[in-house]
Amino acid sequence: xxxxxxxxxxxxxxxxxxxxxxxxxxxxxxxxxxxxxxxxxxxxxxxxxxxxxxxxxxxxxxxxxxxxxxxxxxxxxxxxxxxxxxxxxxxxxxxxxxxxxxxxxxxxxxxxxxxxxxxxxxxxxxxxxxxxxxxxxxxxxxxxxxxxxxxxxxxxxxxxxxxxxxxxxxxxxxxxxxxxxxxxxxxxxxxxxxxxxxxxxxxxxxxxxxxxxxxxxxxxxxxxxxxxxxxxxxxxxxxxxxxxxxxxxxxxxxxxxxxxxxxxxxxxxxxxxxxxxxxxxxxxxxxxxxxxxxxxxxxxxxxxxxxxxxxxxxxxxxxxxxxxxxxxxxxxxxxxxxxxxxxxxxxxxxxxxxxxxxx
Ligand code: 8OZ
Numbered sequence: 001x002x003x004x005x006x007x008x009x010x011x012x013x014x015x016x017x018x019x020x021x022x023x024x025x026x027x028x029x030x031x032x033x034x035x036x037x038x039x040x041x042x043x044x045x046x047x048x049x050x051x052x053x054x055x056x057x058x059x060x061x062x063x064x065x066x067x068x069x070x071x072x073x074x075x076x077x078x079x080x081x082x083x084x085x086x087x088x089x090x091x092x093x094x095x096x097x098x099x100x101x102x103x104x105x106x107x108x109x110x111x112x113x114x115x116x117x118x119x120x121x122x123x124x125x126x127x128x129x130x131x132x133x134x135x136x137x138x139x140x141x142x143x144x145x146x147x148x149x150x151x152x153x154x155x156x157x158x159x160x161x162x163x164x165x166x167x168x169x170x171x172x173x174x175x176x177x178x179x180x181x182x183x184x185x186x187x188x189x190x191x192x193x194x195x196x197x198x199x200x201x202x203x204x205x206x207x208x209x210x211x212x213x214x215x216x217x218x219x220x221x222x223x224x225x226x227x228x229x230x231x232x233x234x235x236x237x238x239x240x241x242x243x244x245x246x247x248x249x250x251x252x253x254x255x256x257x258x259x260x261x262x263x264x265x266x267x268x269x270x271x272x273x274x275x276x277x278x279x280x281x282x283x284x285x286x287x288x289x290x291x292x293x294x295x296x297x298x299x300x301x302x303x304x305x306x307x308x309x310x311x312x313x314x315x316x317x318x319x320x321x322x323x324x325x326x327x328x329x330x331x332x333x334x335x336x337x338x339x340x341x342x343x344x345x346x347x348x349x350x351x352x353x354x355x356x357x358x359x
Contacts, residue, residue, distance in 0.1 A: 005303055006328050009052065009310065011290045012222030012260025014096055014170055016052035020303075020324040021263070021292055021312035024055045024100045024173070024227070028131065028343040030072035035060070037072050037082035042089045043350045047321035049095030055227075055263070055312065056086075058102035058175050061160035062153075064119060065181070066112055067104030069133035070343060074099060074160045080167045087168035098171035098225065099164045101157060101215070105181030106142035106190075107235050118142040119149070121185045122192040126236040128179070131342065147195045150207065153181075158214035161224075171223040171260065174208075174215060176250070178269050179235030182208050183228075186246055189238025201242075201249050208250065212257045221258035225289070226250075229265035231275045244279065251286045263292035263312055272296060280307055298336075300327045322354040331355050 005019045031038055048054060060066040060073045073079045083099065090097045106120035111132050120142035129136045145153070157174070164172050176182040184190040185207045191198050197206050216224050230247040233239050240246045254262055264283060267274040273295050284291045284307055293308030303311040317323050318341070319334040326333055340348025 005300065005311065005324075009290065011053065011310075012171070012224075013220065014053070014223070014260070016096055017094065018052040018324055018328075019310040020051050020327060021310050022048050022051040022054040022317045022323075023263070023294055023312035023314035024057055024175070025314055025318065026057050026068070026071060026342065027349065028068060028070040029345070029349060030070050032070060032133075034076060034078045035066065035071065035073040036076070036078045037086055039085075040346055040350055041072070041082065042085045045086045045097065046089035046093060047350065047354070048317060048323070049090045049093035050322055050324040051095060051317070052310065052324070053171075054090060054095060054097040055173050056097065056099045058100045059160075061101050061103055062156040064113065064116070065103035065156070067108035067118070067139075067180075068131050069112065074101065074163050074167070075156070080163050083164075083167035083169070087170075091168070096170040098173050098223075099167070099169045100173045100175050100227065101160050101164070102175040103153065103156070103181040105184045107139050107180060109137055110140045111137075119145050120181070121145065121190060121198060124190060124192070126179070128236045144193070147197070150197060150210070153207075154210045154214050157211045158218060161215040161218040165218060171225060172215060172219055173225045173227055173261075173263065174211060175227050176208055177227045177229035177234075177265055178232060179237030182211065183237055186250065187237055187240040189240060201246055204246065205249050205253050209253045209256075212253060212259070216257050216259075222260050224257070224259055225261035225263065225292075226254055226259055227263045227265070229269055230283070231267055231279065232265055232269040232271075234269040244276075244282070247283060248286065251283060255286070255288045259289050261290040261292055261310075262287050263294050266293060266295045269295070284308070299333065300330065303327070318348075319352050321352050326355055329355075
């Protein structure tokens, strides 16, 4: 980022007031009975509307796509109504907001799925854990999706996009990162299929391609983006035998559909920025839309060093609701939180005060 973060930018159909993005952050505070956003969710996002673009926490597209207790969905009327209040609050402060569309694939537990097994490209259990509402538990053994079930998953993404539109979102982001369903299909570590969705890279990107077509059909390409994490093995997804080739193909798919933005986790999820020589540069050069750099950017200076058009901030946005405003003023930031990240109420969620400009 050569100049500064506080120039407006056009992203697809959206005019954004600055280049600060609130990264998607799972907070596990949806309603326990309906996985719905509620008044505290509205307040949380309203407080953060100084960002040029908010990417919401990952939100399951269907009951089957859920992998953790209390994550919100975008598949029921109650959820749509809850999100509508969120988008109205953000818009009332001149902000823009995209919802992240999520299917966890094998990263789930039967207790979160009414007893059903999680679904995956192949029946390989991850060495990973999830939170079941009481404790951390190993994820369950998944079953491999039948070929004829895949249209249903694509249709669930399409419906979720339609619900997002009805809820007033400006855009959607397809979650293809961090070892969840789409990422599980992309990599030869987790995808051992021998049908049209497995084997060569062209086949492993097919699910992403079909989902993207369905979502773009609803939202338009100018309101659709992607999240990827090529160099991360989060959730035990493993590292593909040819990461560069897989993600070059992913960018081809994104370009073929004319996607407005692509957010890249530049290293190990939640860890240091770290990629093989030229990796980030190649992705950025190949992608025709707006490149959003992510991972460990924590202040204005680090953001200026990013190779992106925009920079997304995760943890700093938890403890600094007015992060964009603070960065613009070079004001001090609250320290990164370690408690109350997942689950609970207002504490550590909506009780971080904005800077007192008159102090
Ligand atoms: C932290 C805890 C649970 C889920 C991701 C959606 O990594 C998540 C997530 C993060 O993308």
